[in-house]
Amino acid sequence: MTADTVAAKFRQVLGQYPTGVVVVTAQGTDGTPIGMTVGTFSSVSLDPPLVAFMPQKSSSSWASIRAAGDHFCANIIGEEQEDVCRQVATRKVDKLDGIRWRLSDHNTPIIEDTVAYIDCVIVAVHDAGDHEIVIGRVLDLDVVSQTNPLLFFRGGYGSFIPRSLAAGGADLYEQLRLVDLARPHMEWLAGTCDTEVTAISLVRDELVLTAAAGRAQTAQAPTRVGQRVPFMPPLGGVFAAWGDDSLRETWLGRLGPDATPEQIDAQRGAPDRIRACGYSIALGHTRGERLESLSTRVNLKEPGVSAEALKTVIREVTGGYNAEDVSDTEQHELRSLSAPVFGPDGRVVLTLTLWGPPGTIPKTRIDELAQLLIGTAAAATTAVGGAVPRARFAAAAL
Numbered sequence: 111m112t113a114d115t116v117a118a119k120f121r122q123v124l125g126q127y128p129t130g131v132v133v134v135t136a137q138g139t140d141g142t143p144i145g146m147t148v149g150t151f152s153s154v155s156l157d158p159p160l161v162a163f164m165p166q167k168s169s170s171s172w173a174s175i176r177a178a179g180d181h182f183c184a185n186i187i188g189e190e191q192e193d194v195c196r197q198v199a200t201r202k203v204d205k206l207d208g209i210r211w212r213l214s215d216h217n218t219p220i221i222e223d224t225v226a227y228i229d230c231v232i233v234a235v236h237d238a239g240d241h242e243i244v245i246g247r248v249l250d251l252d253v254v255s256q257t258n259p260l261l262f263f264r265g266g267y268g269s270f271i272p273r274s275l276a277a278g279g280a281d282l283y284e285q286l287r288l289v290d291l292a293r294p295h296m297e298w299l300a301g302t303c304d305t306e307v308t309a310i311s312l313v314r315d316e317l318v319l320t321a322a323a324g325r326a327q328t329a330q331a332p333t334r335v336g337q338r339v340p341f342m343p344p345l346g347g348v349f350a351a352w353g354d355d356s357l358r359e360t361w362l363g364r365l366g367p368d369a370t371p372e373q374i375d376a377q378r379g380a381p382d383r384i385r386a387c388g389y390s391i392a393l394g395h396t397r398g399e400r401l402e403s404l405s406t407r408v409n410l411k412e413p414g415v416s417a418e419a420l421k422t423v424i425r426e427v428t429g430g431y432n433a434e435d436v437s438d439t440e441q442h443e444l445r446s447l448s449a450p451v452f453g454p455d456g457r458v459v460l461t462l463t464l465w466g467p468p469g470t471i472p473k474t475r476i477d478e479l480a481q482l483l484i485g486t487a488a489a490a491t492t493a494v495g496g497a498v499p500r501a502r503f504a505a506a507a508l
């Protein structure tokens with residue numbers, strides 16, 4: 111084999127092995143942060159705690175990290191931070207420009223919203239062909255968020271899917287069993303209100319529409335079943351409302367760094383409002399339709415529509431969800447109402463969503479529909495063997 115063939119074969123074969131993605135950071139001598147994207151980060155030793163990464167000898171980023179001193183921070187990049195990985199890997203200067211970070215106790219940049227960070231001091235640099243093996247002793251480390259890590263494999267980026275989901279959806283299996291028990295109640299409500307009622311499950315970090323009953327009057331696709339949207343405000347507020355503090359924080363955090371202060375403020379109080387009245391409410395057909403048609407296209411994997419664009423539109427509809435006041439005197443475009451179905455441990459296992467009619471209705475009719483929905487969700491709770499928690503309507507903090 112020629113040297114070129116060996117190199118091509120080497121890349122092809124080694125590309126079959128997936129890696130995580132780490133951004134190694136250091137504070138430059140002039141105070142500017144330095145970053146370098148690596149796939150070669152590894153845990154090495156527990157006692158003493160050592161980690162390693164392998165920079166190319168010719169890398170200018172590695173040269174700057176080396177020149178800056180003997181400290182570095184390994185930031186484990188999350189599945190939603192592909193842009194961070196790409197920016198740091200391609201830029202020559204101002205690598206962390208626009209990326210949120212803070213300085214660690216050891217004067218290294220810790221990037222925000224990652225999976226975890228490991229702050230280190232370099233204890234050895236070994237020669238290894240055209241690379242070096244840098245050994246760092248761990249000074250401090252922590253998990254930043256429960257998000258999945260970004261993975262690199264066969265030249266592309268992706269994220270981790272547990273075998274159970276890939277092999278037929280074990281998580282969904284349990285959800286579908288619950289939905290089947292709730293279904294007669296959904297059908298009753300759909301018939302009584304002459305509308306569509308859907309069941310939505312929280313599966314990992316996505317809301318999955320697992321069943322529908324009744325007549326869809328406002329749907330943007332032949333069926334809403336199977337639709338998946340990210341679990342982020344304002345969607346899935348019912349799960350956040352009865353969830354623990356960590357679920358609420360995760361949910362709110364998914365608004366992401368692009369959210370405006372108004373969007374964050376509007377949604378911070380939403381879980382308590384939902385819990386106080388027992389249901390979540392979305393108003394406005396036009397913005398709801400826009401969101402739904404984009405989500406349909408993303409779910410169909412149409413070219414030219416990205417998951418990021420969907421998140422932007424989701425952020426834009428926050429104003430229509432769980433507003434502090436829904437006027438008693440005006441007419442409203444009721445998009446949807448959602449109420450919780452509880453499992454045996456008092457956690458929300460499903461939400462039932464009643465879709466409003468086209469056009470507008472008065473607040474009194476919204477109240478009637480909400481009471482019917484809450485009653486139906488309570489009946490579905492009994493059907494799935496669940497229990498409505500005693501502090502059903504109380505705010506979480508009380």
Ligand SMILES: Cc1cc2nc3c(=O)[nH]c(=O)nc-3n(C[C@H](O)[C@H](O)[C@H](O)COP(=O)(O)O)c2cc1C
Pocket residue numbers: 131146147148149150151164165166167168169170171172195198199200201202262
């Ligand atoms: C997913 C991924 C993993 C990488 N892993 C490494 C690595 O382990 N070691 C390395 O030297 N460069 C690695 N690179 C390349 C560097 O991030 C960077 O592009 C390269 O160092 C650029 O050269 P510079 O440092 O001279 O700017 C990786 C790039 C990507 C996108």
